[in-house]
């Protein structure tokens with residue numbers, strides 16, 4: 264029997280590409296150049312399944328491509344706000360994602376940003392590399408202590424819980440959170456986590472606020488001027504979720520006015536564009552969407568997306584179906 268035809272939109276770690284080659288009649292992207300809308304539309308017309316990544320925009324128009332052959336879009340990423348899932352459902356196209364495998368690495372990166380921002384690590388490194396370090400002194404680059412502070416989590420799904428565990432057990436932090444789905448008593452006790460009834464209540468009490476909610480129409484600009492005004496003066500925002508969850512202009516104003524003390528950001532509203540004003544700020548740590556970027560995890564994400572395709576083409580339900 265002929266193998267199903269699949270397009271993988273970007274270069275994947277070799278182990279994942281090798282497995283895809285065995286299972287599918289696969290088109291790889293050796294040069295790793297992003298596919299434009301026309302190339303994606305051609306793929307929708309000519310192959311059975313698409314394996315895009317979170318930077319590919321899988322729009323309603325694309326999903327309704329006339330003469331479409333593709334029946335599944337197996338996203339390489341846990342977030343799938345790059346895909347119009349409503350349009351996918353309307354067109355009878357299955358959508359899957361890659362949960363679980365990137366939880367620990369993304370949590371590590373949230374902690375990296377928290378520590379770097381609080382302890383002025385980026386600023387210190389720039390000073391040293393710039394040849395401006397004049398030596399140790401008691402008042403040099405004084406920063407914010409992390410140990411024992413309060414961490415507020417907006418969203419306590421898999422990644423939020425992994426962040427809470429590190430912060431509570433490793434740094435003795437008090438954990439508070441808001442999520443429409445409360446933790447079980449046992450889950451909350453294990454993390455020392457207390458629920459708050461509203462996002463505002465979390466913001467008012469927290470020294471650090473870390474975002475762990477998906478990007479949906481409801482969470483777009485969840486962090487806006489009104490919400491920044493609720494945060495403690497000097498507090499720090501961490502975003503490893505999605506750029507859309509934060510109104511970047513309002514964030515810049517909050518940083519400029521001193522309403523908040525700093526931000527550690529791995530995701531941005533218009534990636535890969537990052538506002539020049541953020542780039543110019545010393546109290547902001549900026550990373551290029553590296554949450555899941557370890558070799559182990561990027562291989563595991565590839566395998567998980569391939570598992571989903573394999574199940575679908577084998578006639579069984581893919582494990583990670585989201586639409």
Ligand code: DGY
Nearest residue numbers: 317340341342554555
């Ligand atoms: C995801 O999977 O959603 C990440 O943002 C990509 O690392």
